[in-house]
Amino acid sequence: MLTEAKLNEWTSWVWTNLHRGVSPSMLKAEMAKQLVPDSEIVSVFDRALEPTAPVDYEALANCAITKKFTETAGLKKIASRKAQVFSWENFLTPDECEKTIDVINQHLRPSEVTDTRGDKYVRTSSTCDLGDIANPHVFMLDRKIAEGIGIHWSYSEPTQGQKYEVGQEFKSHTDYFEPRTKEFEPNTAERGQRTWTFMIYLNSTPEGGATRFPRLEKLFRPKQGMAVIWNNLNADGSVNPFTLHHGMKPRQGEKYIITKWFRERGWGPMFEDPGFSKL
Incomplete structure (x- = not known):
């Protein structure tokens, strides 16, 4: 279980790399390599991302x-x-x-x-x-x-x-x-x-x-x-x-x-x- 500080750290990392154009799938794969549990990866992305609306x-x-x-x-x-x-x-x-x-x-x-x-x-x-x-x-x-x-x-x-x-x-x-x-x-x-x-x-x-x-x-x-x-x-x-x-x-x-x-x-x-x- 990640601490609040670690969750914030990973969230910041996700935002920074999304800014660089790295795809979510690549980021999730890297987090898994770093032994971040699947449930915590979901929590990080829930914090970092909002659902995408249908294309207008x-x-x-x-x-x-x-x-x-x-x-x-x-x-x-x-x-x-x-x-x-x-x-x-x-x-x-x-x-x-x-x-x-x-x-x-x-x-x-x-x-x-x-x-x-x-x-x-x-x-x-x-x-x-x-x-x-x-x-x-x-x-x-x-x-x-x-x-x-x-x-x-x-x-x-x-x-x-x-x-x-x-x-x-x-x-x-x-x-x-x-x-x-x-x-x-x-x-x-x-x-x-x-x-x-x-x-x-x-x-x-x-x-x-x-x-x-x-x-x-x-x-x-x-x-x-x-x-x-x-x-x-x-x-x-x-x-x-x-x-x-x-x-x-x-x-x-x-x-x-x-x-x-x-x-x-x-x-x-x-x-x-x-x-x-x-x-």
Whole structure:
């Protein structure tokens, strides 16, 4: 039987790691390894988590960012009825961008995809799993993104950094997991489908490296600190194929971005307290 102090200690540990994006199943497995009794694991998670409400897709389509673009400097909505897409200039400061690039450069690995669809060169960039790094700067990024979009951080994946060298790209793809394909069930069983994407350019590329939405006839050129945000779903919860996009090749210089994907399921209210007040 754990003491009250130990219960509080484990509860704090669960909150911290959920903040980093670690799944509940992984946390429970680690607690079991540390010989925490099953009943106490349940008690810890009862303290740390609240039940997730059914997904309100209409509310997702009307989250905070969709209401404040008319009054927030640098935040713009593209003129299209086909998809919800926003750009937000100067979302991060130059100093915040440079600090993030420094962290990314220390933790790079080859990028992966859930389904190559027969093309092993579909994504040729490098990736940094920022969400796996216990760094105050990374925590700040997570909080700022969650507050910017207005969705609680627990409904997001760990923030990911990407580096593109000259000639590297991420060919046309969608961020949602394609229903009725082999990638769908393994990737949605626990957290559900991806909802919003929040991507930020960390540098301005001299030439190339744009993000192109071919079905929307829209192209965003990398500009340091600018975010591009879009809803991968329609207001009824169906996936939106108009969000197809292409991370184009830099033709000169390197391109650095960070991306945070939000999900259907998290812990606690989806739209209340999007920051980290409980940590």
